[in-house]
Amino acid sequence: MTTAKAAYHHGDLRTALIEAALAIIDELGPQGLTIRKVAHRAGVSHAAPYRHFPDKDDLILAVVERGFELLDEEMERARSEAGSDPLAQFASSGEAYLNFAMGYPAYYRVMFSGDLLARKGNEALRHTSASSFVRMIDDLRIAQDMGIVRPGDPTLQAISIVSTVHGFVSLANDNRLHHLYGEKYTDQQVRDFVLTAIFEGLGVDQP
Amino acid sequence: MTTAKAAYHHGDLRTALIEAALAIIDELGPQGLTIRKVAHRAGVSHAAPYRHFPDKDDLILAVVERGFELLDEEMERARSEAGSDPLAQFASSGEAYLNFAMGYPAYYRVMFSGDLLARKGNEALRHTSASSFVRMIDDLRIAQDMGIVRPGDPTLQAISIVSTVHGFVSLANDNRLHHLYGEKYTDQQVRDFVLTAIFEGLGVDQP
DNA sequence: TTTCGGTGTTTACAATATAAACATTACTCT
């Protein structure tokens, strides 16, 4: 699995490398990530990472994988703190998603780097975070049964929602929206509006 | 401006470089783009591009700029072929957007590369394609006045729509949606569903 | 204890971005 090997020379270099890479991406962006910087940060020679990852892409892939784990954890936590209403759980985990995506823009970018995926299209990775999607579909189905969400295939509804959320955070993170609304609204107001629009699309008032 | 310089040694190297870069991105993806390949493809020495672009990022930036021009042209053309109904124009130019984005996935990715933008955040570039947004907002306002679109600030409506569309094409281009619906629907059906959802959000039946 | 596979290091190399010095050509001014 992805789990760390026992402690040899370094202790747990694989994990240390992933964390170093993560920090560098956060500080310098994906472009600033070099194997040599990662190695140096982990305190090993520049070729050491090759004992744990076949190449640079695979190291990044591991970082991405870890990112999706973290994201899922955040969403689960939010969900578990949201009481028993499926719609509230849905809203709460969605907010966790936004907070993660907008709190670590560089990280989020790498996680959704289509370029990387096109090269090292790892099927497992594509499915990563599928658990969140499934969760969401369940929520929608339950809410439909309760009559508080518009009928229709919840899978399609979920796809539409995911598109909106992903598109919004991507554009917002790249600062591509601000000039459209200028001083008229705060960022938070726009964010809330988009969320409201999603709930309207489901035919419910925002919880 | 960005306009080509007159013909010197090469003829119009700047433009040739942009086109070569574009072709390479299309064939090999953004990662496969090297200054040297671009130069070779344009038939000049590997350092020649530096007479036209300060560095690699700026070459890519020029490619992106050109991409937004092309996209705007496509959208304008679609719009002009759509008759006089503002909603039909809106729908038609939106479809042109989808066709462009999904027809040249690598290109679209580069155009929206947040990584590049984070490094060379060119204000002009951020505003690029703003003309399309403005067009869209106008359409919405007119349609509102005609009573066929739900009231509300059309700027916010447009942001929500742009988010959905951008998110959808990004995810679809990276093949991150297919496994969610599997064989249940065709790609086209899903695409249509998302568009329908957008129109529903505006409170209109799809034209 | 010996041995061996896993882990880290050193050394080496090729590709690349980019700078610097040089060469050539086209346009301007007379």
Added chain:
DNA sequence: AGAGTAATGTTTATATTGTAAACACCGAAA
């Protein structure tokens, strides 16, 4: 037309980087 100059292209050189290869060390299994 001819000289001068700036724009454009080439050659050469350098530092960074990804990655391979050969070597070294260490802990566990025998």
